[in-house]
Amino acid sequence: MSQASHANRIQKGILAIDPLMYDFIENEVLPTVGVDSESYWAGFEKVVKELTPRNKALLATRAELQAKIDQWHLDHPAKNGEIDYPVYKQFLKDIGYLLAEGDEFSVTTENVDKEITDIAGPQLVVPVKNARYALNATNARWGSLYDALYGTDVISEDNGQETTRAYNPKRGAAVVAYAKNFLDEHFTLATGSYNDVTGFAVIDGKLVLTQGSSTTTLQDPSKLVGYVGEANSLTGILLKNNNLHVEIQIDANNPIGKDDPAFIKDVLLESAISVIQDCEDSVAAVDADGKVAVYRNWLGLMNGNLAESFEKDGKVQTRKQNPDREYTTPEGGQLILPGRALLLIRNVGHLMQNPSILVDLGDGQEEVFEGIMDALITPLMSLNDIKGKTKLSNSRTGSMYIVKPKMHSPDEVKFANDLFAASEDILDIPRYTLKMGIMDEERRMTVNLKEAIRQAKERVIFINTGFLDRTGDEMHTSMNAGPFVRKIKMKEQVWLPAYEQWNVDIGLETGLQGHAQIGKGMWARPDDMKEMMEQKIAHPQAGANTAWVPSPTGATLHSIHYHMVNVAEVQSSLKSRKRANIDDILTIPLAKDTAWTIEEAQTELENNAQGILGYVVRWVDQGIGCSKVPDVHDVGLMEDRATLRISSQHIANWLLHGIVTEEQVMEVMKRMAKVVDEQNANDPCYKPMAPNFEHSIAFKASCDLIFKGREQPSGYTEPLLHHARRALKGSL
Numbered sequence: 240m241s242q243a244s245h246a247n248r249i250q251k252g253i254l255a256i257d258p259l260m261y262d263f264i265e266n267e268v269l270p271t272v273g274v275d276s277e278s279y280w281a282g283f284e285k286v287v288k289e290l291t292p293r294n295k296a297l298l299a300t301r302a303e304l305q306a307k308i309d310q311w312h313l314d315h316p317a318k319n320g321e322i323d324y325p326v327y328k329q330f331l332k333d334i335g336y337l338l339a340e341g342d343e344f345s346v347t348t349e350n351v352d353k354e355i356t357d358i359a360g361p362q363l364v365v366p367v368k369n370a371r372y373a374l375n376a377t378n379a380r381w382g383s384l385y386d387a388l389y390g391t392d393v394i395s396e397d398n399g400q401e402t403t404r405a406y407n408p409k410r411g412a413a414v415v416a417y418a419k420n421f422l423d424e425h426f427t428l429a430t431g432s433y434n435d436v437t438g439f440a441v442i443d444g445k446l447v448l449t450q451g452s453s454t455t456t457l458q459d460p461s462k463l464v465g466y467v468g469e470a471n472s473l474t475g476i477l478l479k480n481n482n483l484h485v486e487i488q489i490d491a492n493n494p495i496g497k498d499d500p501a502f503i504k505d506v507l508l509e510s511a512i513s514v515i516q517d518c519e520d521s522v523a524a525v526d527a528d529g530k531v532a533v534y535r536n537w538l539g540l541m542n543g544n545l546a547e548s549f550e551k552d553g554k555v556q557t558r559k560q561n562p563d564r565e566y567t568t569p570e571g572g573q574l575i576l577p578g579r580a581l582l583l584i585r586n587v588g589h590l591m592q593n594p595s596i597l598v599d600l601g602d603g604q605e606e607v608f609e610g611i612m613d614a615l616i617t618p619l620m621s622l623n624d625i626k627g628k629t630k631l632s633n634s635r636t637g638s639m640y641i642v643k644p645k646m647h648s649p650d651e652v653k654f655a656n657d658l659f660a661a662s663e664d665i666l667d668i669p670r671y672t673l674k675m676g677i678m679d680e681e682r683r684m685t686v687n688l689k690e691a692i693r694q695a696k697e698r699v700i701f702i703n704t705g706f707l708d709r710t711g712d713e714m715h716t717s718m719n720a721g722p723f724v725r726k727i728k729m730k731e732q733v734w735l736p737a738y739e740q741w742n743v744d745i746g747l748e749t750g751l752q753g754h755a756q757i758g759k760g761m762w763a764r765p766d767d768m769k770e771m772m773e774q775k776i777a778h779p780q781a782g783a784n785t786a787w788v789p790s791p792t793g794a795t796l797h798s799i800h801y802h803m804v805n806v807a808e809v810q811s812s813l814k815s816r817k818r819a820n821i822d823d824i825l826t827i828p829l830a831k832d833t834a835w836t837i838e839e840a841q842t843e844l845e846n847n848a849q850g851i852l853g854y855v856v857r858w859v860d861q862g863i864g865c866s867k868v869p870d871v872h873d874v875g876l877m878e879d880r881a882t883l884r885i886s887s888q889h890i891a892n893w894l895l896h897g898i899v900t901e902e903q904v905m906e907v908m909k910r911m912a913k914v915v916d917e918q919n920a921n922d923p924c925y926k927p928m929a930p931n932f933e934h935s936i937a938f939k940a941s942c943d944l945i946f947k948g949r950e951q952p953s954g955y956t957e958p959l960l961h962h963a964r965r966a967l968k969g970s971l
């Protein structure tokens with residue numbers, strides 16, 4: 240940290256606050272939410288004093304357990320990719336890694352918005368530091384099906400349907416056919432198809448559809464829930480299936496609508512039911528500068544006044560939060576639907592410390608734990624929404640939703656629970672206002688999930704299988720056990736489906752239905768929407784009432800799966816099944832046959848190296864926390880800190896077990912750095928890593944992530960990333 244930032248800090252008891260952070264809280268936040276400065280900082284100081292030692296102790300436990308596991312594997316080497324599992328399991332119990340389960344219980348979380356309790360649908364994740372994207376995500380509650388289809392590979396480029404500069408009517412026709420087929424499937428007509436429809440009217444509260452000289456109605460008339468315009472001159476028809484709304488939009492003057500027999504211009508789908516505004520793995524915020532940018536956007540979102548102007552297609556536009564949507568009910572009453580997704584915020588986990596605030600607990604100044612800071616500041620900014628004082632409300636039940644990532648154990652959940660309670664006390668809001676989403680993304684969390692949920696049973700609003708971090712932790716935990724299978728094979732290993740099933744089973748056992756979501760992970764290939772449509776239906780089919788998507792388009796398309804699958808029914812049918820087998824979860828994904836060809840090993844290395852470098856260089860040099868990075872096959876992959884954790888731990892593992900050599904890794908890293916430089920050649924802000932590798936902080940950080948990967952806590956990438964970015968900013 241620079242001397243200057245020491246000198247200017249504002250002292251509040253044992254806290255020394257960076258002026259950027261202090262000014263933001265004092266001048267922008269506290270007056271907005273009407274909280275008194277002295278009492279807020281006094282409360283802050285008290286919580287930091289009380290909880291910092293506990294935070295440290297939890298991290299020490301992580302390290303102790305890992306050291307014991309590392310040693311156990313050295314003492315019990317695997318043979319042909321197998322260890323002695325009964326002995327291993329007993330060892331995990333003995334060291335307190337695998338805990339006994341207590342009595343049955345059900346969660347009791349109250350005042351939860353129906354987006355969590357009742358509506359199964361997509362959950363969109365977005366880096367909150369990027370206001371343009373954060374607003375877009377918030378407004379992605381409603382998405383155009385026509386746009387989502389036209390712009391993606393769900394509609395093939397064959398048969399003259401290719402995407403051209405100007406509108407391609409053949410492609411447009413394929414889009415319309417897809418959309419009308421969707422309507423036929425889920426809003427089936429008594430006779431015929433939407434293809435035959437030439438007009439709509441609402442008569443005596445019922446939808447009447449003209450098909451040439453005859454008329455028809457909906458097979459299930461209750462699916463009509465509203466309309467826009469006059470009953471005999473409709474501009475919108477609101478339908479509902481599986482709790483999700485769909486609006487058929489009609490406009491005879493629209494370029495698309497005018498050519499449609501029923502003047503349909505679009506089909507709007509209720510898409511991103513909830514959004515996670517992310518402060519964590521998709522964000523680079525290493526100091527007060529970054530954290531204030533993150534917090535300021537959340538403040539704006541919570542108060543309904545975030546706006547961002549930007550240039551797109553040669554025009555400047557300003558993006559704001561959308562208003563709610565108004566409809567007339569079939570009976571002539573008024574229906575208002577949320578125009579925005581329900582927003583959750585992902586705080587950071589328990590690991591990192593941040594220079595925004597320094598703390599002196601008697602042993603000199605140290606950085607505040609970032610998770611403590613997030614838990615005390617993000618609810619402060621949500622206060623007006625919690626109290627129902629904003630025009631564009633987020634929670635209609637007076638709750639705030641915090642996703643807590645990377646927790647390892649019931650004790651760590653208990654700590655977060657106590658932290659949230661402390662934050663509630665500072666803000667003088669009712670106990671359990673702050674709800675908790677628990678990421679099930681560390682191995683020790685998975686195997687102790689039931690006890691972990693118990694610790695937050697009055698707050699929990701989701702458990703979610705973050706399989707990307709979970710894969711990273713799978714590797715780091717058992718690093719010494721032997722070489723792992725190739726990255727691409729990881730999903731086929733016994734542990735992963737068992738973990739996914741276990742999460743649903745435990746969620747149902749602990750009564751999450753009606754209180755909390757059982758969520759599933761990210762679709763990490765943002766451009767491969769056709770494949771997403773084929774594969775991601777597995778999430779609702781597995782009993783998940785939400786699953787993550789990387790973009791608004793992904794949300795619109797994935798919402799179709801929740802029309803196809805009634806998740807409430809699936810969950811009810813799964814309640815009686817036998818729980819997934821914990822022995823499967825504990826099965827380490829070791830390669831049985833390590834005789835990879837030189838080519839196979841090289842491809843694995845190149846793929847991982849390219850992902851690491853492509854992501855890290857933008858993170859360190861430009862502060863971009865989530866990127867679409869092409870892999871060796873030129874497929875754009877969503878890369879964030881969790882995918883980086885996997886790639887770096889994988890190479891570290893192969894290095895450790897002699898599958899690849901240090902020289903080989905360095906050669907590949909240098910070669911791939913050139914590839915990444917070429918991929919970024921059109922970015923004016925980009926600084927090439929080659930050929931002066933020794934001058935590139937980003938290149939050095941990428942190498943450190945591999946060569947120092949074994950010693951990183953839990954294999955996390957954030958300590959090295961933060962260090963590198965602060966070095967680049969000159970603020971170490």
Ligand SMILES: CC(=O)SCCNC(=O)CCNC(=O)[C@H](O)C(C)(C)COP(=O)(O)OP(=O)(O)OC[C@H]1O[C@@H](n2cnc3c(N)ncnc32)[C@H](O)[C@@H]1OP(=O)(O)O
Pocket residue numbers: 363364365366371372373375376517520521551705707708761765789790791865866867876877878879881882
């Ligand atoms: C393991 C985990 O923790 S997963 C959770 C963390 N990951 C995430 O949050 C992923 C979020 N997604 C993203 O950040 C982005 O989609 C990326 C980085 C993957 C790709 O971004 P880009 O290369 O800029 O995407 P692309 O050029 O295809 O699209 C940009 C457009 O889509 C929008 N967009 C893309 N992703 C999102 C998003 N997640 N939310 C809202 N809008 C988005 C942008 O606003 C932009 O539209 P605009 O010009 O109207 O503003």
Ligand SMILES: O=CC(=O)O
Pocket residue numbers: 520644678680704705706707708709760761881
């Ligand atoms: O946070 C999500 C993950 O997969 O990791």
Ligand SMILES: [Mg+2]
Pocket residue numbers: 520644678680705707708881
């Ligand atoms: Mg994660």
